[in-house]
Every structure is written in structure tokens, then in C-alpha cells.
């Protein structure tokens with residue numbers, strides 16, 4: 001691993017690309033017919049104890065990006081450094097120690113929990129795999145601690161996940177992610193399948209855990225209102241590209257990219273008078289396929305202000321101010 | 333008469349292995365001609381079951397029993413023969429579901445699925461039906477309607493399929509459209525397109541719309557009248573402004589506070605509704621929201637509140653409603 005100088009960030013990403021090759025049926029062998037450009041030249045940092053929200057429509061590459069950070073996908077190109085260490089090309093033992101520090105919480109807690117294990121076994125498994133505890137007492141104490149942390153009653157320890165509600169399962173998923181004391185957690189749509197009242201409980205829990213345990217989050221969601229609630233900064237993704245990134249209050253109060261503007265104007269506000277008076281931008285059409293993204297700016301086919309230039313030039317990420325960057329040729 | 337749908341004391345029970353489950357419990361409400369009624373509530377509160385009862389789609393569900401009256405233009409749908417109901421369904425009342433893929437037939441072309449009901453309900457010739465089908469696809473925003481008639485559902489994106497569903501739903505000029513979470517599985521920019529399309533169609537044709545969703549923002553944008561359901565009951569009903577600015581039910585108030593928003597100040601913590609909705613076999617005495625309610629008093633545990641008038645158009649079922657200010 002190369003040491004690269006960088007003390008402010010727990011995680012830095014530079015020039016990240018991830019493509020999935022697509023094969024058609026050939027006569028004698030699989031024929032490579034193209035690539036899905038799931039992530040295309042993405043760059044960002046995440047600070048210590050910071051939450052970076054990642055928003056974008058389905059298929060924009062959010063999950064793939066999260067998986068790349070956790071080393072669950074091989075990068076096509078680019079550099080990811082974690083705590084100042086470049087871990088783009090690391091070996092198995094380095095990967096194992098990294099796994100302790102980086103965890104993931106999924107959208108569907110049920111699909112990610114082994115139905116044949118009790119809750120304490122589920123939470124305890126990583127402790128055993130990584131030899132975190134040496135005695136049975138230590139193990140029990142840690143399990144109890146984790147239950148308390150996520151607000152689950154310890155009396156449920158010997159129950160199975162199917163006996164739990166959606167919200168409780170998500171707490172369980174979070175407890176499992178916390179077991180090894182990670183510094184960084186990718187939360188991939190963690191509240192998307194939960195009802196409003198339960199969703200609020202889980203969001204509060206995640207915020208609470210961050211301040212108690214100094215964890216950094218990449219918080220992935222297609223729900224911009226949820227992301228606003230939890231994120232210090234937010235990144236907006238479209239067809240594998242970041243189009244805008246900045247402090248939450250700036251991006252939400254002064255969205256610069258036409259896509260961000262349209263996205264925000266599409267989110268209804270639970271306030272009838274305000275909502276009916278709002279000016280909305282309704283985008284035409286649907287996102288193009290990532291196998292064949294448009295030339296120039298990837299958003300130009302749906303952009304209300306695109307002109308000829310936009311089909312020729314790939315807009316670079318440009319600083320609007322110290323805490324707000326945007327990739328659009330028409331924003332000055 | 334201005335009322336198109338009048339539901340009186342509708343109850344739906346399911347006989348399950350754990351006992352009788354009251355999915356919808358003595359629900360009454362009306363929909364006026366051309367009105368947009370929003371029904372909101374968390375999953376499992378009985379929204380879909382209510383709509384299935386209206387469409388008589390519970391007839392074949394084993395263990396389901398329905399009581400009450402569902403008057404459509406004064407006629408009780410529950411007392412209609414199968415054949416009569418078939419005439420109404422898809423013709424006078426039509427439905428748009430959450431997941432169009434499961435309600436579209438994968439082995440029939442888009443064109444065939446639309447023309448089928450045109451031929452059946454409106455007795456069109458196959459040529460007329462085809463013309464009309466292309467017209468409908470054009471109306472819902474397809475740029476190449478004649479070509480699309482030959483496509484199969486799986487060749488289309490989620491948003492496109494929902495457009496096809498809408499084309500089918502409006503094909504016979506229904507007087508009432510029931511849209512059950514029509515955009516829940518779609519991305520927000522597509523969601524805005526689809527809902528604007530539905531509203532536009534209802535505006536032009538004068539059809540009434542029941543918009544069912546768990547999204548309080550969507551209800552605020554589109555609904556004139558709002559019905560809030562909890563655990564099989566209507567807990568509050570009123571015109572949109574009454575519900576959003578002057579709610580008299582703790583559950584509605586709780587929901588409005590718990591939902592994160594893209595406007596206004598960010599609260600450090602969201603205000604939550606503690607606990608979870610009641611399970612199947614739970615108690616039937618007292619207020620069903622009592623275990624989670626921050627306003628509850630002794631009476632709430634022993635006596636079930638009824639939906640009572642707060643002011644014109646505004647109803648709430650809560651013993652403490654007089655104490656609540658929105």
C-alpha cells in the first residue's frame with residue numbers, strides 16, 4: 001500500500017470507473033458486445049464522522065459505487081484510499097483487516113439476514129470470524145452491548161429474524177454492521193422499505209450512533225428528503241457520473257445542476273398550499289441506458305437548457321465555492 | 333346527486349390460521365363526482381383491501397368475508413351478480429395498480445390487452461379498437477403508438493408499463509379511477525410525469541380519482557379530500573388543509589412530524605411515533621392507536637373512539653381530539 005498524504009478524510013476516491021462487460025451469444029464463444037458504464041470517472045472525499053449522502057435514480061450507479069468502496073467489486077480504473085492508505089491493489093490479509101473497519105447496511109434487512117440463525121448468532125458471527133472476543137463472557141457482554149446500542153430488547157436475542165418487524169430487522173442489520181467497531185459504513189437504501197414512522201426511528205438511530213461512535217457514512221438513497229435529514233454533504237449521481245456535490249444546505253437551498261433542480265422540484269412537500277404553488281420542472285423521457293451513454297454531458301438528452309455544446313464537451317466538475325461543486329457547462 | 337361512491341360500514345375480515353383478522357373495520361366514506369380523494373396510511377392499514385372490496389376482487393379470496401354497502405351511483409356493488417360486476421369493472425370503475433408488470437399479461441401484446449376491453453365493453457370492431465388503442469397510447473405519451481401496439485410488457489420500462497396501465501384504465505371512460513400506489517416503484521422524475529398525466533386525464537374526463545399512497549407529499553399535491561387510515565380504521569378525514577394544518581388526530585400529527593422534508597429547517601432528530609402498528613390478534617377494545625399515542629388517557633384504553641365531526645367536512649376518531657391543535 002502506498003501512503004498518500006491526506007489527513008482530513010477517512011476516504012478519498014479519484015478517477016473511479018467501473019464497467020461491466022456485456023456478452024452476447026456468439027457461435028463458438030461468448031461475444032463481447034459492449035460495456036455497462038456503471039461508474040464513470042467519479043471523484044469525492046468523505047470526512048471523519050461525516051455523512052455523505054448519495055442520491056440518484058435507480059440504475060445511476062449508487063450501489064455499484066458503494067460496493068467498489070467496500071472492495072466488493074474490482075475497479076476498472078481509479079484510486080480509493082482509506083485512512084490515507086491507497087488500497088486499490090491490496091492483498092487478502094490487508095483486505096481482511098479492512099473489512100473490520102468498513103461495513104454495509106442493506107435496504108432489505110430480511111434478505112441479508114440468515115433465516116436459520118438466531119439474532120444473537122447473527123450479530124455474534126463477525127465477532128467469532130474475526131476473533132474479536134476471547135471468552136464466552138466477553139462475547140455475551142459484547143452482544144448485550146450491541147443490542148442496547150441499536151435499541152433492541154435483549155430478550156429477543158434467541159429469536160429468529162422472521163419473528164421481527166421490518167424496523168427491528170433493520171436494527172439487527174445495523175447491530176451486525178457495528179459488531180467490529182467500524183469507522184465507515186455504507187448504508188444502501190437502509191430505510192427505503194420502511195414506513196414513515198419506523199423510518200424516522202432508524203434515521204434517528206443512525207444519527208445517534210454516528211455521534212456516539214464517530215462513524216462516517218456513505219448514505220445511499222433515492223429519497224432526497226431522507227438524505228437531507230442525515231447528510232452533512234450530498235452528491236448527486238446521474239448515469240454513472242457525479243453531477244453535483246456540496247454541503248447539504250447549499251445543494252438543497254441552491255441546487256445548481258439542472259438535474260438536481262428537476263429532482264428537487266419533483267419531490268412533493270407535505271404542505272398543500274406551498275406544494276400547489278410551487279414551480280416544478282417535469283423532465284421529459286427516461287434516462288438513457290448506461291451501455292450507450294450520450295456524448296458530452298450525460299444529462300443532455302433530458303436537460304431543459306442543453307445546447308449544441310453539451311453534446312461535444314464533457315462538463316468538468318467546477319468549484320462554485322469552497323463547499324459546492326457542479327458539472328454543467330451552463331452554470332457560471 | 334353529486335356522490336358517485338358511497339361506502340357504508342364496510343368491514344373485511346380474513347379467516348387466518350391465527351384467528352379472524354379485521355383488515356378493514358367498519359369504514360364509511362364518500363367520493364363525489366370528479367373529486368380527488370387521497371387515502372393515506374402505513375402498510376397494512378387496509379388501503380388495498382378496501383379497494384379490492386370495491387372492485388369485488390375479494391370474491392375469490394378464500395377466508396375473506398365482507399360486510400356493509402358499497403354504493404356506486406346508488407347501486408350496491410356487493411349485491412351485484414358476477415356478470416353485472418364484470419360490466420362495471422374496467423368500464424365504469426377502473427384500477428391502476430402499483431406494479432404494472434403483475435397486472436399486465438406477459439404473453440399478450442400491449443395492443444391486444446387494450447383492444448380486448450374495448451371490444452368487450454364498448455363493442456368496438458377490432459379495427460376501431462386498434463385505432464382507439466393507438467390514440468390512447470398517444471394520449472399517455474408514447475411517441476410511436478402504432479409500433480408500441482406490437483410490443484410485449486417486458487420490453488418496456490417500469491414507467492412505460494405504468495403508462496400502458498393508465499391507457500387501459502381510461503380506455504372505457506370510467507367515472508371512477510382507483511390508483512393504488514401507482515408510482516411507488518418508480519423514480520421521482522418519472523413519478524411526477526405519471527401522476528401529472530393521471531390528474532390531467534381526470535381533469536379532462538371529469539372522472540373521480542381515489543389516490544392511494546403512503547406518501548404525504550403526493551396527497552398534499554393532488555388531493556382535495558384526505559382520508560387517513562390506521563389499522564383498518566379511518567382515524568381522520570377532511571379537506572386537505574384541515575388535515576395538514578389543523579389535524580385533530582395524534583396519528584396524523586405524528587406522521588406529519590415524522591416525515592423528512594426537503595423544505596424548512598432541518599431538525600436534529602425527527603420526531604417519531606414510537607412502537608409499531610398492532611398485530612393481527614391484538615385487543616379490539618379501546619383506541620387502536622393507544623399503545624403508541626402520546627396524548628392517550630385512561631379512557632382510550634377501555635373505550636373505542638368513533639369518527640366524529642370536528643367541523644364541516646372534518647372528522648376525527650380520538651377522545652382527545654378537542655385537546656389537539658394542528
Ligand SMILES: Nc1ncnc2c1ncn2[C@@H]1O[C@H](COP(=O)(O)OP(=O)(O)O)[C@@H](O)[C@H]1O
Nearest residue numbers: 020036038057058059060061062063064065290
Ligand atoms: N454485476 C453487474 N453486471 C452487469 N451490470 C450491472 C451489475 N451490477 C450493476 N449493473 C448495472 O450497473 C448500473 C448501475 O447499477 P446500480 O449500481 O445497481 O444502480 P443504483 O444502485 O443507482 O440503482 C445499472 O445499469 C445496472 O444494471
Ligand SMILES: Nc1ncnc2c1ncn2[C@@H]1O[C@H](COP(=O)(O)OP(=O)(O)O)[C@@H](O)[C@H]1O
Nearest residue numbers: 346348355374375376377378379380381382393
Ligand atoms: N388474503 C388475505 N388473507 C389474510 N390477511 C390479508 C389478506 N390480504 C390482506 N391481508 C391483511 O390485511 C391487512 C391490510 O392489508 P392491505 O390492505 O394490503 O394494506 P395496505 O394499507 O398496505 O394496502 C394486512 O395486515 C394484510 O396482511
Ligand code: SF4
Nearest residue numbers: 619622625632650651
Ligand atoms: S383516542 Fe386516545 S389513544 Fe387514541 S389517538 Fe386519541 S388520545 Fe390517542
Ligand SMILES: [Mg+2]
Nearest residue numbers: 062063064188
Ligand atoms: Mg441500488
Ligand SMILES: [Mg+2]
Nearest residue numbers: 379380381512
Ligand atoms: Mg397496499
